[in-house]
Amino acid sequence: MSESAEESVIPRRGRPGYDQATVLRRAIDLFNRQGYDGTSMGDLARELGLTKSAIYHHVPSKEHLLAAALDEALDGLTEAIEAAVDAAPGTSAAARLRTAVQQSVAILVEHLPAVTLLLRVHGNSELELAALKRRRALDDKLAELVQAAVDEGALRADIAPDLISRLLFGMVNSLTEWYRPGGPVDANVLAESIATLAFDGLTRLSDQA
Numbered sequence: 001m002s003e004s005a006e007e008s009v010i011p012r013r014g015r016p017g018y019d020q021a022t023v024l025r026r027a028i029d030l031f032n033r034q035g036y037d038g039t040s041m042g043d044l045a046r047e048l049g050l051t052k053s054a055i056y057h058h059v060p061s062k063e064h065l066l067a068a069a070l071d072e073a074l075d076g077l078t079e080a081i082e083a084a085v086d087a088a089p090g091t092s093a094a095a096r097l098r099t100a101v102q103q104s105v106a107i108l109v110e111h112l113p114a115v116t117l118l119l120r121v122h123g124n125s126e127l128e129l130a131a132l133k134r135r136r137a138l139d140d141k142l143a144e145l146v147q148a149a150v151d152e153g154a155l156r157a158d159i160a161p162d163l164i165s166r167l168l169f170g171m172v173n174s175l176t177e178w179y180r181p182g183g184p185v186d187a188n189v190l191a192e193s194i195a196t197l198a199f200d201g202l203t204r205l206s207d208q209a
Helices: 003-009 020-034 041-048 062-085 093-110 112-120 126-151 161-173 187-200
Strands: none
Touching: 020 041, 020 062, 020 112, 041 062, 062 093, 062 112, 062 126, 093 112, 093 126, 093 161, 093 187, 126 161, 161 187
C-alpha cells in the first residue's frame, strides 16, 4: 500500500515513540496471534506499552487498522496479478500465468503478515466482506487466465480450469503456514521452485523421454 493510502486510513496524529507503520505492523502481528475478533484496542495498547486512552492518539479505531492491513495485502496482489494479466501483446497465457504465480509468491513473502491476515478473514463485517469480494475478483482473473492457457493448449484439458486455479493458488497461499522470511529458502528461489513444480512437475526430465 502506498504511503499516501496509508495516511488516508491512519491519520498522522500519534504521540512521539511510534510511527504509524510500526503501530500497523504490531497490530497485524497481534491480530494474527489472537485473531482480529479476539483482539481489543486495550490489547494493542498493552502490546505497545501504552495506556488504553493513549492508543487513540495513534489510531482512531481497530477497524482502521484492519482496513489498512487488508488494503496492503490486496493492493499488492492486485498489482501483481493485473501486471501479469495485462502483459505485452503476444505474451502467451501460459507465460502470463507463470508470472502471476511467481509475482503472487513475491508479494506474499514481502507482505507475509498482512496476507496471512487477509487469508483468515471470514466476512464477519462489512469491511471483511468487501475484502473477500476483492479476493474473489482476483480469483476470477486467475481462473480466466488458466482457461486461456488451457485453450491455447499449454495446459492439460482433463482437469477443470477453476480446479487448477484453486489448487495452484492454494499451494501459493499455503506458504503463510510455514514460510518465514530470513529462513534458509530465498524468496526468489521459492517463487521459481513453485512455478517449476506447478508447470513442469516433479518427474525428472530424463524420465519423460
